[in-house]
Amino acid sequence: MTDFSMLGLKPRILTTLEELGINAPTPIQARAIPEVMNGHDVMGLAQTGTGKTLAFGLPLLHQAIAAGEKPQPRKVRALVLAPTRELVNQIADNLYPFTKGTHLKVTKVVGGASINAQVKRLERGADILVATPGRLIDLIERRAVSLDETTFLVLDEADQMLDMGFIHALRQLVPMLADERQTMLFSATMNKQMSEIAGAYLTNPVRIEVSPPGKAADKVTQEVHFVPQAGKTDKLVEHIAGHRQEMSLVFCRTKHGADRLTKNLVAAGIDAAAIHGNKSQGQRERALKAFRDGKINVLVATDVAARGIDIPGVQFVYNYELPNVPENYVHRIGRTARAGREGQAVALCAASEYGELKAIEKVMGIKITVASGRPPEGAEIADAPRKGGGRRRFNGAKSGGHGKPNGQRKPQGQSQGKPGGGKQRRPRRAKTAA
Numbered sequence: 001m002t003d004f005s006m007l008g009l010k011p012r013i014l015t016t017l018e019e020l021g022i023n024a025p026t027p028i029q030a031r032a033i034p035e036v037m038n039g040h041d042v043m044g045l046a047q048t049g050t051g052k053t054l055a056f057g058l059p060l061l062h063q064a065i066a067a068g069e070k071p072q073p074r075k076v077r078a079l080v081l082a083p084t085r086e087l088v089n090q091i092a093d094n095l096y097p098f099t100k101g102t103h104l105k106v107t108k109v110v111g112g113a114s115i116n117a118q119v120k121r122l123e124r125g126a127d128i129l130v131a132t133p134g135r136l137i138d139l140i141e142r143r144a145v146s147l148d149e150t151t152f153l154v155l156d157e158a159d160q161m162l163d164m165g166f167i168h169a170l171r172q173l174v175p176m177l178a179d180e181r182q183t184m185l186f187s188a189t190m191n192k193q194m195s196e197i198a199g200a201y202l203t204n205p206v207r208i209e210v211s212p213p214g215k216a217a218d219k220v221t222q223e224v225h226f227v228p229q230a231g232k233t234d235k236l237v238e239h240i241a242g243h244r245q246e247m248s249l250v251f252c253r254t255k256h257g258a259d260r261l262t263k264n265l266v267a268a269g270i271d272a273a274a275i276h277g278n279k280s281q282g283q284r285e286r287a288l289k290a291f292r293d294g295k296i297n298v299l300v301a302t303d304v305a306a307r308g309i310d311i312p313g314v315q316f317v318y319n320y321e322l323p324n325v326p327e328n329y330v331h332r333i334g335r336t337a338r339a340g341r342e343g344q345a346v347a348l349c350a351a352s353e354y355g356e357l358k359a360i361e362k363v364m365g366i367k368i369t370v371a372s373g374r375p376p377e378g379a380e381i382a383d384a385p386r387k388g389g390g391r392r393r394f395n396g397a398k399s400g401g402h403g404k405p406n407g408q409r410k411p412q413g414q415s416q417g418k419p420g421g422g423k424q425r426r427p428r429r430a431k432t433a434a
Helices: 013-020 027-037 052-067 086-101 115-122 131-140 158-163 167-176 192-201 229-241 253-267 281-292 326-333 351-364 379-382
Strands: 040-045 077-083 106-109 128-130 153-157 182-187 206-209 220-226 247-251 271-273 298-301 314-319 343-349 369-373
Touching: 013 052, 013 115, 027 040, 027 206, 052 086, 052 128, 052 153, 052 182, 052 298, 077 192, 086 106, 086 128, 086 281, 106 115, 106 131, 106 192, 115 131, 128 131, 128 298, 131 167, 131 343, 153 167, 153 192, 158 182, 158 229, 167 182, 167 192, 182 192, 206 351, 229 314, 253 271, 253 298, 271 281, 271 379, 281 298, 314 326, 314 379, 326 343, 326 351
Parallel strands: 040 182, 040 206, 077 128, 077 153, 106 128, 153 182, 220 343, 220 369, 247 298, 247 314, 271 298, 314 343
Antiparallel strands: none
């Protein structure tokens, strides 16, 4: 479908879309919205920047308008769960414009912000509540909100929720919802554990896939610089100094590493700030606002921000350290080349990270252009398959899957148990008239 008017949405929603200059649905929107409107559970596979928020947000808004009345105090009609504060803020910001001139209430709750203020807002109820799992559980324990009348559930960036260890929170929250509910799950990847989550919480879902896992945006130019670990900061400073007028996002693996790199960049005369899980909500919001407003041109982040920053003007994404999970590389570089723009992804690869680089190239099905330096000595041998499984790394040590060294730790939450429980078979909801 090439026109929102063909999707059966309420006229008020169509008017707002026109006012926002959103003229045609993206592929994920064109395919998901009709299925949601027809009452089906949906499992959507799409990368960041493909328009997933409106793919589930517009049908939720449509249903809330159709209800024709305000929600009851401390009750929630639709719940959207997201893994990070930044993503919650981004989703809510995308939905707020549709509430103007209506009775609709879109409320967000995240950790790091005043819980008393959130309790106060929830006293009026919410048509759509956007939340991080941990803070929502805190509010439920305070009896500030009840989910027993919640008939719509959205799990956004569900794969990252599992990576961050939220599986236990999902097990706790989902049984609290109404037995008769409609569930939508959106994820950038679909591994075994994601399939188990879908099987536990969705009923006969329609699977929609619009962007193959591991595929970057078409307009992202990628390159890698082979550089010693000790020379990374100088290389990064040199590259940023040559593009001072451009907005740059730099990714590190750890919070302390992000802080340390930020201090080094500032000492080199570069306006930079850091954003990660140890920062308060106010600090994170101020850093993002300064970045968005152009007061700083470099933002240093950990993967907590990889899927929660929607700033179209980001020209460069630097992988100061390559991620342990190759799919996270795709999420990181997805912060550039947004809204039809072009962007560049620059990776700095030390000898110890060569296995991570090969894993990334395998997942993406490409060979990243070498812009400077040379692969570690013996890398050609490392790329060749060996008997007995695994590959030989450049230093002669044998490695397991994705070329990672033996004993390398998995990211938090990756080794969590199966979802189990929580499956609730319920009658299908009747189709709501447009």
